[in-house]
Amino acid sequence: MRKKLLMGAAATAAFALVLTGCAAGDTDSGSAGGLQIDVPDVPAHEKMGDFESEVNIVAWSGFVEDAWTEAFEKDTGCVVNRRVAGTSDEMVQLMRTGDYDLVSASGDASLRLIAGGDVQPLTLDLIPNFGDDIVEGMKGQLYDTINGKSYGIPIGRGANILQYNSEVVTEEPTSWDIAWEADSPYAGKIIAYDAPIYIADAAVYLMAHEPDLGITNPYALDEKQLAAAVDLLKQQNDIVSEYWSDPAAQITSFAGGTTVAGTSWEVLRKLTENEKFKSVLPEEGSTGWSDAWMLATESKNPNCAYAWMDYASSPKVNGAIAMNFGMAPANAAFCDMSDEAKAHCDYYNATNEDYFKKVWFWTTPIEQCIDGRTDVKCTNFQQWTDAWVTVKN
Structure with missing residues (x-):
């Protein structure tokens, strides 16, 4: 199972210096043109x-398996050499060695790779299965589409949902408030994600409240x-039992x-193999991840x-990857291939x-505000x- 940890201080400082260009167009999160920034002309x-x-x-564990590489090797003569990476930071480092052709990057790695000139824009006509x-919802996103050019082919996605023990939390939650507010009845038994990107979860809650x-x-x-987000995280720290x-x-x-x-992730709730553990996407929404x-x-082998x-x-193959890892597949046609496939897609809201x-x-x-603001500099x-670092001290 992967751990999506984030880059170290030196790497992030260098990255922040790269991504400081001025907005040149629509930066709405749903824009088919993606983000508009200065990046290397590759x-x-x-x-x-x-x-x-x-x-x-370079791939997450479960993304490149013998069960589906054998047919590919037989059809193309291209031997698949896999290197499993455990973090986004490791993926970026490995791609910068020049030893790898492909990576299954998450959104917290893809902008680094694009800005560093480590990956190239893609010619979608050469990928017939990237079609209707x-x-x-996985096309033209900010994390892999820059200046109208696609740099990523979607693999799967998932939400960071609210998981709960229904024997203790007896009414289905509708809000994240039980995980954030100081007067939560479950104070001292709240779990939170342990990474700087979790600041965005606090921001999602603040957007609503x-x-x-x-x-x-x-x-x-x-x-x-x-x-404000850090203040909320410090408040949450007082009721957290564990970070993961x-x-x-x-x-x-x-x-x-x-x-x-x-x-939590939906797959983690499923892996507990106990019906008392349930999950919900609360009314405020949530953060999530998408791989490409x-x-x-x-x-060397384009x-x-x-x-x-x-x-x-x-x-078939995209669905196999999604089922193997536990996420929503990118190719919706998989969902109609069998009853098992349909059940998987329904579970993960594919x-x-x-x-x-x-x-x-x-x-x-990044310092450019990707919400479209130009009168202020955003934090990187x-x-x-x-x-x-200050949240848990």
């Missing part, structure tokens, strides 16, 4: 040639808004009774890499865009990292 691979002999992939069946702060995107916080970054630790905390409510295949700028992206985007419209997918904070991830 050429795209525009025409398929002969397959090379291999493709080297790819869910609309303190509208005067003017937060319209939880990843676009000016200094005053960041301070290792999914196994989160499961153990719920199963052992240390925790009765808090932030991204192609190295200096890929034809095999494009072939893999197309193969892995087919309904084609429910109304559900995912309430989810703010992880996007690395280095500032978030520094702020996070």
Whole structure:
């Protein structure tokens, strides 16, 4: 199971210096053009040639398995070499070695790779399976679409939901308030995510409960808004029993009774294998994550890499990846392939865009306000990292 940890201070400081360009167009989170910023002018691979002999992939555990690589290797002659990474930071570092062609990047890594010139824009015509069946909510997003160019081929997505022990929390929660407010009846048994990006979860709550702060995107916080989010996180710290970054630790905390409510992924609730653990996407909405295949700028095997992206985007293979990891697949056609597939898609809300419209997918904070503001500078991830250190002290 992956741990989506975030980059160190030195890396984030360098990244913040890169992503400081002025907005050049629509920066709405639903814009099909994605974000408008200055990034390296990297050429795209525009025409398929002969397959090379291999493709080297950095991926989350469960994304590249023998069960579906064998047919690909037989059909293309491209041997799949997999390197499993445990964190987004590790993925970025590995991609910068020049030894890998593809990476299954999350939104907290993709902007780093694009801004660093480490990945190239994609020629979508070379990926036939990136078509009408790819869910609309995973196309043209801020974290992998820059200046109208697509840098990522969607794999799957998930929400950071509120999980609870229904034997203790006997009424289904409708709000995150039980996990954030000082007077929560479950104080001392709340679990929270342990990473600077969790500041965005506080921002989502403030968007609903303190509208005067003017937060319209939880990843676009000016200094005053960041301070408010940190104050809320410090308040939450007094009622938190445990912070988690290792999914196994989160499961153990719920199963052992240390925790009765808090932030989770749908797959973690499922893995507890106990019907008393339930989950809900509260009325305020939530943060979430979305993964995409991204192609190295200096890929030595671009034809095999494009072939893999197309193969892995087919309904059968994309669905196998989604079921293996525990997330909503990107290719909606998978959901009609069998009763099992339909049940999986229903569980993870795969084609429910109304559900995912309430989810703010992880996007690395940058000094350019991605909510469209130009009269103020937003805080970058280095500032978030520094702020996070103060939350638990």
